[in-house]
Amino acid sequence: MSLLTRKHKRRGAFLAVILIALSAATFLMLRAFSENLLFYFLPSQVKEGKAPARHDFRMGGLVLQGSVKKDGLTVHFTVTDLHDSVPVVYTGILPDLFHEGRGVIVEGRMSGPDLFKADQVLAKHDAKYQPPEMTPEMKKYMQAH
Numbered sequence: 762m763s764l765l766t767r768k769h770k771r772r773g774a775f776l777a778v779i780l781i782a783l784s785a786a787t788f789l790m791l792r793a794f795s796e797n798l799l800f801y802f803l804p805s806q807v808k809e810g811k812a813p814a815r816h817d818f819r820m821g822g823l824v825l826q827g828s829v830k831k832d833g834l835t836v837h838f839t840v841t842d843l844h845d846s847v848p849v850v851y852t853g854i855l856p857d858l859f860h861e862g863r864g865v866i867v868e869g870r871m872s873g874p875d876l877f878k879a880d881q882v883l884a885k886h887d888a889k890y891q892p893p894e895m896t897p898e899m900k901k902y903m904q905a906h
Contacts, residue, residue, distance in 0.1 A: 799868065805845040807877070814871060817880070819848065819865040829861055840865060840877070851879040858884035 801819045802812045812818050825846055828839035837854045838861075849867055859865065864885035872878035 790810050801866075803842040803845075804840055804847040805842050807847050807871070808845040812871065816870065819866055819868045820877060821851075821864070824859070824861050824863055824865050826861045840867060847877050848875060849877045849879050851882050855882055856884040860884075899900075 799817060799819050800813070800857040801821060804822050806812060807820055812820070820840060822840040825841045826837040826887060828837075828848075830837040834854070835850065836855060837848065837850050839846045839848050841847075850872070851867070851869075864883065866883040867877060867879040868881040868883070869877060869879040871899060
């Protein structure tokens with residue numbers, strides 16, 4: 762009878778170790794996934810406070826006409842969804858397709874209440890890809906330009 766009890770104890774300990782290892786692996790995968798997850802917001806959503814204040818996210822819209830100001834590698838411009846606008850600052854080389862009135866996605870975080878500090882700028886070349894959050898006015902504008 763004690764042989765049977767020892768087998769059960771070993772099997773139970775083995776299963777406990779496996780369960781702990783699986784739990785730890787699942788926790789680490791979920792944590793890494795949540796840290797690398799970037800949400801997409803429109804400027805009006807950012808203005809409404811729906812974007813995370815201290816975490817990176819993506820913001821998309823149109824580069825407002827007349828808003829681009831270059832100072833060496835630092836560029837100031839405004840992203841709009843035709844309802845609200847958010848000023849952006851970016852230091853680096855802009856993509857060749859970056860132009861006023863064109864679609865853009867910026868990745869970074871808010872630097873203060875009214876300035877988005879971009880780490881990356883992605884310029885869109887056409888209106889074929891349009892996120893579902895895009896307003897009907899922006900869709901019409903993108904298709905016309």
